[in-house]
Amino acid sequence: MTMTLARFQHLLDVHGADLARWPPPQRAAAERLLAADRTATSALAQARALHALIARETPAEADATGVLRALAARPLPPQRRRFLWRQWPSDLLTFDFVPAWPRVAALAGVAALGFVIGLVDLGPMTVGANGEDTASIVADNDIGAVVFAPDPLPEAHP
Amino acid sequence: MDGASDEELMLRIATGDEPAFRVLARRYAPLALRLARRVMGSSADAEEIVQEALLRLWVNAPRWRPVASYRTWFYRVVINLCLNRKRRAPFLPIEEASDPADPTPDAAAGMERREIDRALAAAVAELPERQRAAIALTYHEGLSNAETAAALGTSVSAVETLLVRAKRTLRQRLGPMLDVGSK
Numbered sequence: 001m002t003m004t005l006a007r008f009q010h011l012l013d014v015h016g017a018d019l020a021r022w023p024p025p026q027r028a029a030a031e032r033l034l035a036a037d038r039t040a041t042s043a044l045a046q047a048r049a050l051h052a053l054i055a056r057e058t059p060a061e062a063d064a065t066g067v068l069r070a071l072a073a074r075p076l077p078p079q080r081r082r083f084l085w086r087q088w089p090s091d092l093l094t095f096d097f098v099p100a101w102p103r104v105a106a107l108a109g110v111a112a113l114g115f116v117i118g119l120v121d122l123g124p125m126t127v128g129a130n131g132e133d134t135a136s137i138v139a140d141n142d143i144g145a146v147v148f149a150p151d152p153l154p155e156a157h158p
Numbered sequence: 159m160d161g162a163s164d165e166e167l168m169l170r171i172a173t174g175d176e177p178a179f180r181v182l183a184r185r186y187a188p189l190a191l192r193l194a195r196r197v198m199g200s201s202a203d204a205e206e207i208v209q210e211a212l213l214r215l216w217v218n219a220p221r222w223r224p225v226a227s228y229r230t231w232f233y234r235v236v237i238n239l240c241l242n243r244k245r246r247a248p249f250l251p252i253e254e255a256s257d258p259a260d261p262t263p264d265a266a267a268g269m270e271r272r273e274i275d276r277a278l279a280a281a282v283a284e285l286p287e288r289q290r291a292a293i294a295l296t297y298h299e300g301l302s303n304a305e306t307a308a309a310l311g312t313s314v315s316a317v318e319t320l321l322v323r324a325k326r327t328l329r330q331r332l333g334p335m336l337d338v339g340s341k
Binding site: 010013014015016046047049050051053054055063064066067068070071072076077078079080081 | 172
């Protein structure tokens with residue numbers, strides 16, 4: 001991958017003049033450009049000079065004594081407490097859904113349990129006391145009668 | 159308690175632990191003051207902002223959630239307060255800014271250094287606030303571009319744009335000094 005001088009200058013501004021802090025692929029391309037192009041070397045020198053200039057811009061050492069004294073001189077205001085009934089939307093939004101596998105496993109387990117219970121209970125219900133198939137009895141009945149009749153499946157009883 | 163992490167202290171502060179608040183305030187007040195001074199260009203404004211930021215920290219601690227680095231979160235509070243104040247008040251003219259202390263014994267060298275510092279301070283002061291904040295966070299506070307983006311409440315690509323524009327402006331204004339510095 002070749003790098004243009006304009007791209008090199010842009011990356012100098014983005015990542016700084018210390019090439020060691022650049023992403024490796026871009027650093028390798030930049031080093032090839034530096035070996036071949038003196039203008040790139042000059043741009044790097046200028047970026048280093050700018051870095052040194054900015055870094056040395058040190059205002060008088062920050063003395064926070066005054067701030068801390070002012071804070072200590074007066075009582076602290078009351079804190080804003082969280083109300084449980086107000087925080088549920090944010091709790092829901094920030095809920096950590098990862099890892100999801102225990103919940104997925106629990107859901108699958110419940111589904112499997114329901115399936116097994118269904119299989120166990122379905123046997124006696126699908127065959128009437130006289131051996132007739134209750135499923136076909138249901139199928140033969142008018143669906144309105146099944147839903148609304150007080151006793152929609154009299155044939156299914158023993 | 160002095161050895162406790164920022165996050166541990168915040169959890170204590172959330173329960174109303176005042177000594178924990180004092181420890182965290184002592185730890186972060188100088189950093190916040192330095193950052194606010196760079197963004198505001200005025201020591202008096204910076205001190206008020208840091209006081210306000212620390213009081214907000216105390217008041218809102220019960221609502222703080224450890225989803226992000228405390229340092230980045232607190233820098234964001236400071237930066238937001240700086241930018242809010244900047245919108246309300248004009249920037250202090252550079253002539254009113256005090257000269258930094260000069261330990262150089264040689265008067266000529268000291269004068270030259272002060273001249274460079276003054277030019278640099280003027281060039282930085284003329285940058286838009288967000289560009290100045292991006293420079294302060296990456297150069298002076300040592301934050302990565304991603305951390306700076308979190309502190310400014312923006313994307314990494316937006317921070318990169320801020321840095322590119324800021325450095326382009328600084329290069330234009332400080333051109334001759336950069337030639338001297340690169341020799």
